[in-house]
Amino acid sequence: MNLARTSLHRANPVDLISLPCFTPMFCSTLIAAAEAAGAFASAPGDPVPGHEISLARISPVLYENLESDMGERIWPRLQEEWELIEYRGINDAFVIRYDATTGTALRLHHDVAQVSASVKLNDDYSGGMLEFPRQGFTNADIPVGHLLA
Numbered sequence: 001m002n003l004a005r006t007s008l009h010r011a012n013p014v015d016l017i018s019l020p021c022f023t024p025m026f027c028s029t030l031i032a033a034a035e036a037a038g039a040f041a042s043a044p045g046d047p048v049p050g051h052e053i054s055l056a057r058i059s060p061v062l063y064e065n066l067e068s069d070m071g072e073r074i075w076p077r078l079q080e081e082w083e084l085i086e087y088r089g090i091n092d093a094f095v096i097r098y099d100a101t102t103g104t105a106l107r108l109h110h111d112v113a114q115v116s117a118s119v120k121l122n123d124d125y126s127g128g129m130l131e132f133p134r135q136g137f138t139n140a141d142i143p144v145g146h147l148l149a
Contacts, residue, residue: 015135017081021074021147027121033058034095048107052096066093078115078149085115095121098128108133117149 022030034040037058040051056063067090075087091113118130120142130139130148139148 016132016137016148017078018142018146018148019074019077020143020145021119022121022145024144027119027145030055030095031121033062034097040097050096051098052094055093055095058095063090063093066090074147082115098125115149117147119147120144 034053037053039057040053042050043052043054054063055066070090071087075085079085118139120130120139121144123144132138142148
């Protein structure tokens with residue numbers, strides 16, 4: 001995948017888009033903040049429970065700034081490819097943790113959202129890969145800090 005030309009590339013022309021979102025340093029800081037806040041848990045009623053912590057719980061100001069940043073910087077880039085999407089804020093943003101003691105996988109599922117996205121926060125792990133079986137794609141080769149929508 002060549003990022004040099006536009007910094008936007010498609011994993012699949014119809015379904016998936018990856019683009020730079022956060023710096024690796026910000027990703028490391030976000031992981032550290034999540035670990036310091038603790039309280040990784042499954043959200044009540046979550047049909048696909050994972051060990052996660054909401055950014056709103058880590059810092060409401062961080063969450064508000066992320067929501068603003070997504071609307072101003074990221075969403076217009078997504079609209080270049082998906083013209084009909086509308087930005088109405090973020091439903092949730094969280095850091096999810098996988099480890100041998102708390103769980104290593106989520107079951108195959110789809111999110112109920114107009115657009116769902118994931119930012120790769122680190123790559124010093126084995127397992128825990130985000131997989132898209134229908135598209136035959138994973139986030140394994142996506143750089144740290146890139147958003148996959």
